[in-house]
Amino acid sequence: xxxxxxxxxxxxxxxxxxxxxxxxxxxxxxxxxxxxxxxxxxxxxxxxxxxxxxxxxxxxxxxxxxxxxxxxxxxxxxxxxxxxxxxxxxxxxxxxxxxxxxxxxxxxxxxxxxxxxxxxxxxxxxxxxxxxxxxxxxxxxxxxxxxxxxxxxxxxxxxxxxxxxxxxxxxxxxxxxxxxxxxxxxxxxxxxxxxxxxxxxxxxxxxxxxxxxxxxxxxxxxxxxxxxxxxxxxxxxxxxxxxxxxxxxxxxxxxxxxxxxxxxxxxxxxxxxxxxxxxxxxxxxxxxxxxxxxxxxxxxxxxxxxxxxxxxxxxxxxxxxxxxxxxxxxxxxxxxxxxxxxxxxxxxxxxxxxxxxxxxx
Amino acid sequence: xxxxxxxxxxxxxxxxxxxxxxxxxxxxxxxxxxxxxxxxxxxxxxxxxxxxxxxxxxxxxxxxxxxxxxxxxxxxxxxxxxxxxxxxxxxxxxxxxxxxxxxxxxxxxxxxxxxxxxxxxxxxxxxxxxxxxxxxxxxxxxxxxxxxxxxxxxxxxxxxxxxxxxxxxxxxxxxxxxxxxxxxxxxxxxxxxxxxxxxxxxxxxxxxxxxxxxxxxxxxxxxxxxxxxxxxxxxxxxxxxxxxxxxxxxxxxxxxxxxxxxxxxxxxxxxxxxxxxxxxxxxxxxxxxxxxxxxxxxxxxxxxxxxxxxxxxxxxxxxxxxxxxxxxxxxxxxxxxxxxxxxxxxxxxxxxxxxxxxxxx
DNA sequence: CTGAGGCTCGGAAACGTTTCAGAAAGCGTC
DNA sequence: GACGCTTTCTGAAACGTTTCCGAGCCTCAG
Numbered sequence: 001x002x003x004x005x006x007x008x009x010x011x012x013x014x015x016x017x018x019x020x021x022x023x024x025x026x027x028x029x030x031x032x033x034x035x036x037x038x039x040x041x042x043x044x045x046x047x048x049x050x051x052x053x054x055x056x057x058x059x060x061x062x063x064x065x066x067x068x069x070x071x072x073x074x075x076x077x078x079x080x081x082x083x084x085x086x087x088x089x090x091x092x093x094x095x096x097x098x099x100x101x102x103x104x105x106x107x108x109x110x111x112x113x114x115x116x117x118x119x120x121x122x123x124x125x126x127x128x129x130x131x132x133x134x135x136x137x138x139x140x141x142x143x144x145x146x147x148x149x150x151x152x153x154x155x156x157x158x159x160x161x162x163x164x165x166x167x168x169x170x171x172x173x174x175x176x177x178x179x180x181x182x183x184x185x186x187x188x189x190x191x192x193x194x195x196x197x198x199x200x201x202x203x204x205x206x207x208x209x210x211x212x213x214x215x216x217x218x219x220x221x222x223x224x225x226x227x228x229x230x231x232x233x234x235x236x237x238x239x240x241x242x243x244x245x246x247x248x249x250x251x252x253x254x255x256x257x258x259x260x261x262x263x264x265x266x267x268x269x270x271x272x273x274x275x276x277x278x279x280x281x282x283x284x285x286x287x288x289x290x291x292x293x294x295x296x297x298x299x300x301x302x303x304x305x306x307x308x309x310x311x312x313x314x315x316x317x318x319x320x321x322x323x324x325x326x327x328x329x330x331x332x333x334x335x336x337x338x339x340x341x342x343x344x345x346x347x348x349x350x351x352x353x354x355x356x357x358x359x360x361x
Numbered sequence: 362x363x364x365x366x367x368x369x370x371x372x373x374x375x376x377x378x379x380x381x382x383x384x385x386x387x388x389x390x391x392x393x394x395x396x397x398x399x400x401x402x403x404x405x406x407x408x409x410x411x412x413x414x415x416x417x418x419x420x421x422x423x424x425x426x427x428x429x430x431x432x433x434x435x436x437x438x439x440x441x442x443x444x445x446x447x448x449x450x451x452x453x454x455x456x457x458x459x460x461x462x463x464x465x466x467x468x469x470x471x472x473x474x475x476x477x478x479x480x481x482x483x484x485x486x487x488x489x490x491x492x493x494x495x496x497x498x499x500x501x502x503x504x505x506x507x508x509x510x511x512x513x514x515x516x517x518x519x520x521x522x523x524x525x526x527x528x529x530x531x532x533x534x535x536x537x538x539x540x541x542x543x544x545x546x547x548x549x550x551x552x553x554x555x556x557x558x559x560x561x562x563x564x565x566x567x568x569x570x571x572x573x574x575x576x577x578x579x580x581x582x583x584x585x586x587x588x589x590x591x592x593x594x595x596x597x598x599x600x601x602x603x604x605x606x607x608x609x610x611x612x613x614x615x616x617x618x619x620x621x622x623x624x625x626x627x628x629x630x631x632x633x634x635x636x637x638x639x640x641x642x643x644x645x646x647x648x649x650x651x652x653x654x655x656x657x658x659x660x661x662x663x664x665x666x667x668x669x670x671x672x673x674x675x676x677x678x679x680x681x682x683x684x685x686x687x688x689x690x691x692x693x694x695x696x697x698x699x700x701x702x703x704x705x706x707x708x709x710x711x712x713x714x715x716x717x718x719x720x721x722x
Numbered sequence: 723c724t725g726a727g728g729c730t731c732g733g734a735a736a737c738g739t740t741t742c743a744g745a746a747a748g749c750g751t752c
Numbered sequence: 753g754a755c756g757c758t759t760t761c762t763g764a765a766a767c768g769t770t771t772c773c774g775a776g777c778c779t780c781a782g
Contacts, residue, residue, distance in 0.1 A: 012516065012517045012518055014767090014768055014769090015768065015769065016768075024732085025731065025732045025733075026732085026733090026768090026769085026770095027731075027732060027733075027734090027770080028730085028731060028732075030769065030770060030771085031730095031731085031770090031771095034769095036770085036771090037730090037771090038729075038730080039730075039731085040729085040730065040731090043730080043731080055513060055516055057481060057484050057485050057517065058485055058769075059485065059487065059768055059769070060422075060482075060485040060486045060487065061421075061423075061425040061426045061430075061486075061767090061768080061769090062422075062426050062737090062768035062769040063485075063768080063769055064422040064737090064769090065420070065422045065426055065736095065737045065739085065767090065768080065769065065770090066736075066737055066768075066769040066770040066771080067736090067737070067769085067770055067771075068769075068770060068771095069422075069769095070482075079451075086447065090440075093468050094468075097475070102482060103467075104465040104466065105465065105466035106454075106463075106464075107454045107455075107458075114458065120418060121421075121431070121463060124418050124419055124420065124421040124424075125421045125422075126420065126421065152416060155373065155416055156373045156418065157373055242658065242662050271662050272662070274664075275662065275664055278664055298659070301603050301632055301633070301636065303636055303639055303664070375737090375739090376738065376739065385761080385762090386762045386763075387738090387739085387762085387763090388740080388741075388761075388762060388763075389760090389761060389762075391739065391740060391741080392740090392741095392760095392761085395739095395740075397740090397741090398741090398760095399759080399760080400760075400761085401759090401760065401761090419738085420737090420738055422737090422739090423737070423738035423739040423740090423767090424738080424739055425739090425767090426737090426738080426739065426740090426766095426767045426768065426769085427738075427739040427740040427741080427766075427767055428739085428740055428741075428766090429739075429740060430739095724781105724782090725780105725781095725782090726779105726780090726781090726782100727778105727779090727780090727781105728777100728778085728779080728780105729776105729777085729778080729779100730775105730776090730777085730778100731774105731775090731776085731777100732773105732774090732775080733772105733773090733774090733775095734771100734772090734773090735770105735771090735772080735773100736769100736770085736771085737768105737769085737770090738767105739766100740765105740766085740767090741764100741765090741766085742763105742764090742765080742766095743762105743763095743764090743765100744761105744762085744763085744764105745760105745761085745762075745763095746759105746760090746761080746762095747758100747759085747760085747761100748757100748758085748759080748760100749756105749758080749759100750755105750756095750757085750758105751754105751755090751756090751757105752753105752754095752755090
């Protein structure tokens with residue numbers, strides 16, 4: 001805010017300038033602009049004219065300080081470039097702007113320190129809620145860390161919402177919005193098994209990631225349900241990216257692992273796997289079937305189109321925002337403040353073209 | 362901000378609470394926390410202890426009002442889900458957080474009204490700059506609209522930065538950061554032509570979009586340079602999405618258009634085109650070559666890997682933020698304030714596997 | 723004609739910081 | 753021993769709004 005009082009006006013116009021120039025009180029200008037109180041048509045016209053002339057805009061900070069202010073939610077995402085959770089952000093933003101709320105997006109880059117810094121920053125901003133997106137590593141530490149965040153935000157009159165993460169244990173003031181991760185994996189694996197596959201390569205994701213653990217558990221349950229022995233050697237952990245999918249399949253092929261299908265933890269991983277298969281001269285789905293998870297646009301753009309699990313990401317964003325709004329509206333008539341909600345949305349398998357019964361040997 | 366003075370504390374702790382409890386003045390607490398002034402070790406310890414005990418955080422709005430405050434930039438993007446420009450956002454955010462700046466992201470959804478509302482909202486917030494991402498439709502109106510934005514923000518002590526958009530005409534206080542769009546298209550088309558292609562289907566994008574116009578112009582210049590007649594019937598306009606790529610190729614095939622290569626306006630369009638080609642039983646690149654533009658991750662994940670034009674999106678974001686920071690630091694010693702900069706970054710062709718000489722008939 | 727009751731509007735007190743102008747205290751110097 | 757200078761801290765004035773409280777005016781009934 002460098003000062004430059006040189007030429008005439010200097011700085012931006014304040015409500016006082018408007019008041020003076022219109023020959024009315026500051027209070028009246030505020031009344032006209034906020035529209036919270038009745039004003040005579042004459043006054044309104046006079047003020048609005050000056051407002052337009054001076055190109056005046058209300059200072060949001062001053063307004064927030066004085067009581068008014070637009071409710072704002074902060075969305076914290078680990079990587080704005082990663083496909084899946086940007087859809088959640090989109091959902092939140094859409095729902096927010098529908099209510100006239102403002103939403104900010106911050107990127108943590110999977111760095112705990114940056115995450116902490118951002119949460120604190122948002123707390124300073126006095127946001128209505130901080131919405132954290134994406135799976136969590138290290139369950140124990142996750143619980144501790146989130147509990148701290150939740151209490152800290154709660155004390156500041158804000159609220160913590162966790163999307164795509166497991167619920168918090170104990171009496172922690174936070175809301176979690178998740179999807180039926182394990183159920184989706186169960187259904188997806190069942191789809192593969194019912195097509196006749198018995199030897200399937202599983203790429204659930206990073207071993208420490210709660211999402212990956214859930215997907216693996218779901219798959220294992222399906223194997224049990226079908227009475228198919230589960231071979232831990234067929235499980236390869238790794239990050240949710242294209243390279244991992246590619247490398248894992250390449251490596252498996254090199255080791256001579258015997259499989260007729262790939263159960264990928266993510267559509268992007270599936271894309272990498274598909275590429276590796278093809279590079280090795282194998283056809284999808286004739287020689288090897290392959291399925292993904294998430295149902296991002298990429299899934300229907302691959303050749304063959306990918307059979308995958310649909311996750312209602314955008315809807316999750318909308319639900320998250322509604323939870324915040326409800327809580328805020330609810331105010332005192334809310335049930336005992338301090339306890340959180342845990343909302344779970346359903347998933348379902350989207351059958352496309354990447355699965356076929358295994359080839360007869 | 363519902364009041365709940367019931368149990369003890371009530372609301373969040375203010376600097377006054379800290380001051381009283383530590384037995385010092387409000388000013389001293391502020392000094393300790395901001396670190397702008399020297400303080401005795403004793404005082405610092407005493408204050409910090411209370412700060413921790415009360416879990417106090419400064420109110421960002423009050424701070425901004427009083428003069429301090431974290432510089433903030435607003436990133437406005439039309440679709441957070443679209444791949445290319447999220448990388449710009451990432452670049453801005455990275456550079457911003459490196460300086461301790463804050464960045465917000467807003468989504469316009471290509472809606473002019475929403476764009477206007479967001480710009481005004483950001484102006485209220487007193488952001489250091491508003492960074493608008495993505496190509497523009499309707500050049501004339503674009504110039505008018507942006508000039509208005511620029512002047513409005515400038516008057517409010519903020520600054521407008523346009524990324525991936527053409528420079529503004531006249532003396533408008535804005536900075537534009539662009540890439541050599543036409544040059545990239547020229548190089549890409551040349552690559553195709555030098556491989557021997559003569560009949561190429563061009564999918565530059567939406568006819569009104571400045572980006573698309575530049576890409577088409579670049580391609581046309583290459584045709585001229587190679588002395589190859591340019592056939593307007595081989596140009597199909599449409600949005601930058603997968604469906605357009607698919608539909609355009611399908612339609613062309615159905616009309617019996619004769620071509621040996623596709624010059625897509627975007628990697629995503631190329632992906633759609635590739636799929637349509639394959640659905641028609643044509644092989645890429647043996648029967649038809651295909652190239653994209655943008656070099657998003659998808660490009661190297663397609664089969665075959667896509668030859669495309671690399672655009673330094675993330676770098677553009679960093680450059681945009683640096684421009685804002687420079688201008689702010691520069692302050693008065695800057696050359697005549699009011700005129701803007703226009704920065705252009707280079708592009709280059711990334712050769713991968715999707716181009717081959719045309720088949721001999 | 724007078725007094726009660728509505729409408730509008732203005733004055734001024736918040737809101738929670740930062741920072742300027744001084745005051746108190748400690749120290750060296752003449 | 754007094755004066756002036758640092759050093760460290762405090763009181764109070766901004767910053768730009770919103771909103772409570774009350775004053776003036778008009779209308780209408782008695």
